[in-house]
Amino acid sequence: MKLDPVVSIILAAVIGFLAKIVWDWLSSGRTEKGVYVKTKDCEAHREKCCMPELKKDFGVMDSRMAAAEKSLDRGREDFRLLRKDISGIKESLAGIEAVLKAFLKGVDK
Numbered sequence: 001m002k003l004d005p006v007v008s009i010i011l012a013a014v015i016g017f018l019a020k021i022v023w024d025w026l027s028s029g030r031t032e033k034g035v036y037v038k039t040k041d042c043e044a045h046r047e048k049c050c051m052p053e054l055k056k057d058f059g060v061m062d063s064r065m066a067a068a069e070k071s072l073d074r075g076r077e078d079f080r081l082l083r084k085d086i087s088g089i090k091e092s093l094a095g096i097e098a099v100l101k102a103f104l105k106g107v108d109k
Contacts, residue, residue: 003011
């Protein structure tokens with residue numbers, strides 16, 4: 001039985017992908033890393049868990065999040081002011097249009 005070359009390539013890619021998943025799982029020891037997921041376990045094994053580093057990273061992430069929220073609030077205010085300016089421009093253009101129409105009616109007579 002001879003397989004089409006495209007089917008062979010797809011089959012080889014799928015088998016290779018599955019083999020890579022199994023190899024990573026066996027070589028990285030992921031089952032052992034799952035022990036330190038809970039805070040209680042992490043406090044018992046501080047040297048492997050590095051809680052101070054995690055707290056520091058969380059603090060940095062929290063300050064970045066606060067800065068991003070502040071920037072979004074400023075942007076929201078800027079857009080509100082832009083919409084207000086645009087509505088004022090629309091009103092001015094409507095007035096100019098009315099004056100021009102009246103002027104052109106006077107010129108046509």
